[in-house]
Amino acid sequence: MSSLKDFSQLNIDWNLSPEHAVTMYLEWGNNDWHAEHPPVRSKDDFAHYFVVDTWGESPIIRLVRRNSENAVELISVPLPDSLKANYVKEYGNLRGVFEPTQEIKAWIKSEMGH
Template identity: 45%
Template sequence: MGSLRDYKNWDIDWEMTPEDAVTLYLEWGNHPWDSKFAPVTSKNDYTNYFTVYLWDDKPRVLFVRRNSEEARELMSIELPKDIAERFRKSVGGLKGNYPVNAEVREWIETQMNN
């Protein structure tokens, strides 16, 4: 899968959340008229975004490319233990898929530029 450096020049939507991605790409008719995202008009429309995956014991960041046909996991990388614990605490220890917060984004960007 490479490293985060491989994606540093990609177009990344830092505002995309897992919920917004489902609304845009899987529930086309559910797109609100005042949304901050442009509506999907074809399978050629896609978004690249990060999400924090907390379904396992080891929290990780997923880099996802989604269109109306699929969500492709381009990269999965474990979060450093200290960041993972703070993130887990910030969501009350609940399992799930979450948008990145400022600390996780900063860590990702640092990894991309190293």
Template identity: 45%
Template structure:
């Protein structure tokens, strides 16, 4: 299994939610008047962020780098069983793509820093 610690040097946007990334980079993009993220001004603008992919039985943590042209999955790992179960309970077992919960974020940050 890949180690989250390998990605500890990346500038992670902890406030980027999946729907915000789609709006910012793919749809109308520069909703600067109401967005908390700075507007996209070129292909060089990108965000690196985590999402929980919960379309399958076991939720997965994805690390994504997105710009206006593409989204690259840098990491795709299963959440630990207990964290994954609590996460799915928190979203009422609805399938989808979600921002990390506080518990998932705390676990990720500990892994990134090697405090596992």
């Protein structure tokens, strides 16, 4: 079984939200060349980023590798109980895929050994 530490050598884009990933990779040309994330130039461009998936019974953290052709889940881990209360306070019971909070990003980085 994999752990987050197994992915510590990847170049993670900590500021890439799911919404921005869609803009970059699925709506080519829809973003500014001077933005933090310039437009994708080819299907060889890809990014690694984390999301919090709340479609199920309990939130799950997913590491995604995305290019213009697909998104591949590299690992998914349950959101630890110690982080759930603050997460639910911020997002309530909304269902969807969200950018991790700063608290969750800090936990992920710690788990990855950063």
